[in-house]
Amino acid sequence: MTKFIQKIIDEIIDQYLYADETNRPWIIGFSGGKDSTVMLQLVWKAIEQVKELTGITREIYVVCNDTMVENPIITEYVHRVLDKIEIAARDQDMPIKVVKTIPRLEDSFWVNLIGKGYPAPNNAFRWCTERLKIKPTSRFLIEQLDEFGEAVILIGTRKSESAQRSKSMKKHEIRGKRLSKHPTQPNTHMYAPIRNLELEEIWYTINTMESPWGSDNSELFKLYSDASADDYECPTVVTTDKHKSCGQSRFGCWTCTVVKKDKSMTALIDNGLTWLTPLLNLRNQMVDERNIAKNRMPERRNGTKAINGFGPYTPEYRASLLKRLLEAQKEVQKDKPHIELITNQELVAIQTIWYRDFIFNHKISKIYRQAYKIKLDMKDHNEKHEKELELLKKSCKENPKDFELIQELLTLQKNKSLLNKKRGLKDDIEKRIEQYIKNEK
Numbered sequence: 001m002t003k004f005i006q007k008i009i010d011e012i013i014d015q016y017l018y019a020d021e022t023n024r025p026w027i028i029g030f031s032g033g034k035d036s037t038v039m040l041q042l043v044w045k046a047i048e049q050v051k052e053l054t055g056i057t058r059e060i061y062v063v064c065n066d067t068m069v070e071n072p073i074i075t076e077y078v079h080r081v082l083d084k085i086e087i088a089a090r091d092q093d094m095p096i097k098v099v100k101t102i103p104r105l106e107d108s109f110w111v112n113l114i115g116k117g118y119p120a121p122n123n124a125f126r127w128c129t130e131r132l133k134i135k136p137t138s139r140f141l142i143e144q145l146d147e148f149g150e151a152v153i154l155i156g157t158r159k160s161e162s163a164q165r166s167k168s169m170k171k172h173e174i175r176g177k178r179l180s181k182h183p184t185q186p187n188t189h190m191y192a193p194i195r196n197l198e199l200e201e202i203w204y205t206i207n208t209m210e211s212p213w214g215s216d217n218s219e220l221f222k223l224y225s226d227a228s229a230d231d232y233e234c235p236t237v238v239t240t241d242k243h244k245s246c247g248q249s250r251f252g253c254w255t256c257t258v259v260k261k262d263k264s265m266t267a268l269i270d271n272g273l274t275w276l277t278p279l280l281n282l283r284n285q286m287v288d289e290r291n292i293a294k295n296r297m298p299e300r301r302n303g304t305k306a307i308n309g310f311g312p313y314t315p316e317y318r319a320s321l322l323k324r325l326l327e328a329q330k331e332v333q334k335d336k337p338h339i340e341l342i343t344n345q346e347l348v349a350i351q352t353i354w355y356r357d358f359i360f361n362h363k364i365s366k367i368y369r370q371a372y373k374i375k376l377d378m379k380d381h382n383e384k385h386e387k388e389l390e391l392l393k394k395s396c397k398e399n400p401k402d403f404e405l406i407q408e409l410l411t412l413q414k415n416k417s418l419l420n421k422k423r424g425l426k427d428d429i430e431k432r433i434e435q436y437i438k439n440e441k
Helices: 003-019 034-053 072-091 109-115 128-148 163-172 199-208 217-226 263-270 274-289 315-332 344-356 364-372 383-395 400-414 425-440
Strands: 026-029 060-065 096-101 151-154 179-181 188-191
Touching: 003 034, 026 034, 026 128, 034 060, 034 199, 034 217, 060 072, 060 128, 072 096, 072 217, 072 274, 096 128, 109 128, 109 315, 109 344, 128 151, 199 217, 263 274, 274 315, 315 344, 315 364, 344 364
Parallel strands: 026 060, 026 151, 060 096, 151 188
Antiparallel strands: 179 188
C-alpha cells in the first residue's frame, strides 16, 4: 500500500486506541464526495486492523445529511453507497452505523422560500446553510452528547483546498494535538485525518484503493468527470489509460443561488444528462428574479420596514415560483418518475403558512392542478363541509365579505396544529379582524 495511505491509517489506529483513552463515539460527516469517501475508506481500513489488534472500543456513526434539494444525480448515488455501507458493516461486523438526517419540515428550502417568501439565498442572506445542513446534524450530535457526554467529529477537510480553509483549520487546532475544538459545540472535538493530502493524492486513492464496502469508485470518478466544466483545471493523477481528465467540481444543492453559475449542473447537462435542464432553468430564473422590486414586499415578516423596501417575496411571486417548480418536477418525471422536487408535506406546510400570512387567494390545490392538469387532494373538502359552507353563505347573504372573513378565521383555526413553530392563534385571529375592519373603513 502506498506510504502516504498507510501513514494515515496508522495515525487513525493510534488515535482510536492510544491517543484517546475514552470511549466517546466518532461521528463521520459523509457527503459521498471524493474527500469524505477517501476519509471513510481509510477509517474503515484502520478499524479492520484495530479489530485484529485489540477489539472495538467505541461506536462509529456515518452521518449523511440530505438537504432535500441536493442534485438528484448525487442523491441517487449517495443513497446507493449508504445502503452498501450498511450491508457491509453488518456483514463484516464493523462498529459502523449509518445515520441519515433531513431538515425539519418548517426548515425545508421550499417551505421557507415559497411558504414564507424568503428571497433566494445569497452571500448577504445565506439562510439556507443553518436550516438545511447545520441544524439537522446538530440535533443528532446533541443526542450523542446527551448519551456519552463528549464526541469526536471526523471531517474530510484538507488544508490544500484553499487558503481560507487552511486558515480556518489552523485557527481551531490545538498545538501538538490531532483534535481541534469545535467552533460552536461544547464537549465536541474535530479530527481531520486527511488534512495534509493534496488533490492528486485524493484521486490516486480513489482510483487505486478498492472500496471496503463494495462500491465502484469509478462511478464517483465519472460523476466528477461529467460535472467538470471546460474551464476547470484537473490535477488528478491518471493511473490507467481508461481514466479521462476530471475536474474539481463541487456538488451541492441544485437550488443554490449563492454561486453566480452552477458549472457542475451545466457540465452534466452538456455531457448528456439533459433531463436536468428544467432544474437548471428554474435555478437561473431564481437568480435573475431575486432583486426585482415588484417581486418583493416593502415590509419584513414581522411588519417592520425592509431595507430598501426589499422584504419577502410577494404572494403572487411565491405562487408563480410554486407553479414553475411543479412544472419542472412534471418535466423531470417524464425521464425519472421517482424524483420528487417538493414533497406533499411541504405543499401542505406552504398552504398553512400562506393562510397564516392571510394569503387566501392562492390555493396549492389550484396551482397543482394548473401544472399537472389533475386535482391534488388537500383534504380540505368533503360533503359535510360543503353543506356547512352553504349554510354559512345563506347566513351572510347581506354581507358576502363577512362570509369570506369567517372562512379565513376558520381556516386559521384548522391549520393551527400543522407546524411545530406556531404564532398564537389568538394573535392571528385578532390581526385578521383588525385588517378587515381597517379595509372596511
